Amino acid sequence: MPAVIARGFGRVALALVSFLVFAGPAAADEVLNLYSHRHYGIDQEINALFTEQTGIEVKVVNADADQLIERLKSEGENSPADLLVTVDAGRLQIAKEQGLLQPLAADVLAAATPEGLRDPEGYWYPFTARARVIMVNKERVEPGAITSYENLAEERWRGKVAIRSSSSAYNQAWVASMVAANGVEATEEWAKAVVANFARPPQGGDRDQIRAVANGLADVCISNAYYLGTMINSTDAADREAASRVRVVFPNQENRGAFLNVSAAGLTRHAKNIDAARKYLEFLVSPEVQQMIAEGSYEYPISLDFEATPTFEAWGPFEYDTTSFPEIGDHLDDAIEIFDRAGWQ
Ligand code: FE2
Numbered sequence: 470m471p472a473v474i475a476r477g478f479g480r481v482a483l484a485l486v487s488f489l490v491f492a493g494p495a496a497a498d499e500v501l502n503l504y505s506h507r508h509y510g511i512d513q514e515i516n517a518l519f520t521e522q523t524g525i526e527v528k529v530v531n532a533d534a535d536q537l538i539e540r541l542k543s544e545g546e547n548s549p550a551d552l553l554v555t556v557d558a559g560r561l562q563i564a565k566e567q568g569l570l571q572p573l574a575a576d577v578l579a580a581a582t583p584e585g586l587r588d589p590e591g592y593w594y595p596f597t598a599r600a601r602v603i604m605v606n607k608e609r610v611e612p613g614a615i616t617s618y619e620n621l622a623e624e625r626w627r628g629k630v631a632i633r634s635s636s637s638a639y640n641q642a643w644v645a646s647m648v649a650a651n652g653v654e655a656t657e658e659w660a661k662a663v664v665a666n667f668a669r670p671p672q673g674g675d676r677d678q679i680r681a682v683a684n685g686l687a688d689v690c691i692s693n694a695y696y697l698g699t700m701i702n703s704t705d706a707a708d709r710e711a712a713s714r715v716r717v718v719f720p721n722q723e724n725r726g727a728f729l730n731v732s733a734a735g736l737t738r739h740a741k742n743i744d745a746a747r748k749y750l751e752f753l754v755s756p757e758v759q760q761m762i763a764e765g766s767y768e769y770p771i772s773l774d775f776e777a778t779p780t781f782e783a784w785g786p787f788e789y790d791t792t793s794f795p796e797i798g799d800h801l802d803d804a805i806e807i808f809d810r811a812g813w814q
Contacts, residue, residue, distance in 0.1 A: 499525040501745040504537040505554035506638075507732060511765030518761075519752050525745045534560035534638060541569045541737060551740040552749065553593075557730045558586075559642040561593040562798025570735040575747060581754035582771050585791025586731055593735030596753040597768035600694045600789065601643045601728045603718040604679055609688045610716075617721045618647060618728070621689070622662035630663060631678040631687035634671040635808035639693060639730070644807060645800035646728050649793030653803050660811035671814050676700065676708075683711035693730075698767025698780045719787035726788035730797075732768065 505512075508531070516527040530537070534555045541548055541564070553570065555561050564570050570592045578594040579587065586595055603615055615621070621630055633640060647656045668687035678690035679697055700712035719727045734753075736746050752758055759770040763777040770777050775786040807813075 501525050501527050501742050502549045502551045503529045503554050504550040505529050506534040506556050509766040546739040548739050550737045551742045551746045552734045554734040556732050557638045557642045559797040559801050561735050565592040571738050573736045577751050593733045595731035595733035596771050597732040599730050599768050602694050603720050604715045605689045606682045607716045622659045626666045629688040630666040631668050631681040631690040635813040641804045642730050642797050643728050644804040645797045646793040648800040648803045649796040657807045660807050664811050664813050680711050683714040695767035717784050722788050726790040729789040
């Protein structure tokens with residue numbers, strides 16, 4: 470009966486562990502487990518501060534959101550994860566749909582976030598906002614020459630557009646928002662024309678597109694705004710110099726607004742540490758942590774405070790798209806198929 474013996478042994482071992490935990494000092498007996506797609510240095514400081522203030526230890530498993538979703542699925546109720554943390558809302562919308570999350574009633578969190586940018590049923594809550602914008606070479610592109618995402622398809626930009634691969638969750642969510650706004654057919658036509666305008670086959674991350682615009686390899690690119698923020702405020706002189714050659718254009722100000730995505734977290738279906746998860750989410754939207762994020766990763770505070778840093782203030786306020794936001798998850802598959810048909814690598 471090896472299974473019974475093993476189980477019996479497990480119980481003894483568990484009792485011993487519990488004894489040791491309760492006999493020890495009170496600190497760090499509570500743990501919060503994150504499955505996170507975030508990849509920003511400031512997060513370690515934030516988590517350390519949370520532990521300092523609450524005594525709750527934060528354990529992080531880092532991977533991309535699709536891998537984390539697969540892992541949640543295969544682990545089922547044995548999953549140690551309490552929160553699924555992503556860098557885009559689309560993946561959380563999918564995780565919710567697949568039954569991997571549970572709702573969390575949290576007035577503090579709801580109050581901290583503009584209504585159009587969160588899940589109305591509380592399955593996940595955002596804590597940073599990130600605008601996916603157009604950036605242009607200041608010398609080569611005069612103000613007003615490009616004002617919308619739709620403009621990227623125009624023939625005048627032939628061979629002048631730099632953008633990363635379609636495998637990026639950032640591009641997928643952004644094009645899903647194009648589908649929500651313009652429909653599948655029009656977005657496919659648009660994507661084909663954008664591909665025809667590529668300055669080079671997609672390569673690198675957002676910062677590499679900014680560098681391509683800075684050095685004249687391309688005239689325009691698409692990037693999350695915070696990547697330019699990191700370059701403007703970089704300790705690397707070459708990055709600061711490149712950033713100085715680039716101008717931010719917040720697109721679609723005449724209609725639906727610039728595409729805004731969020732970094733957000735959802736309580737997992739089988740979370741064991743729900744109180745700790747709630748504390749952590751409330752901590753993330755506290756003014757102190759929101760300022761750490763604004764100054765540390767150059768993401769916008771979730772309150773959309775456009776004056777939180779000198780960098781944001783210089784870029785100025787902008788209108789953002791809340792109409793297509795709730796539908797990103799619904800159109801991710803459309804976006805991926807469009808990339809495929811358009812030959813967008
Ligand atoms: Fe990023």
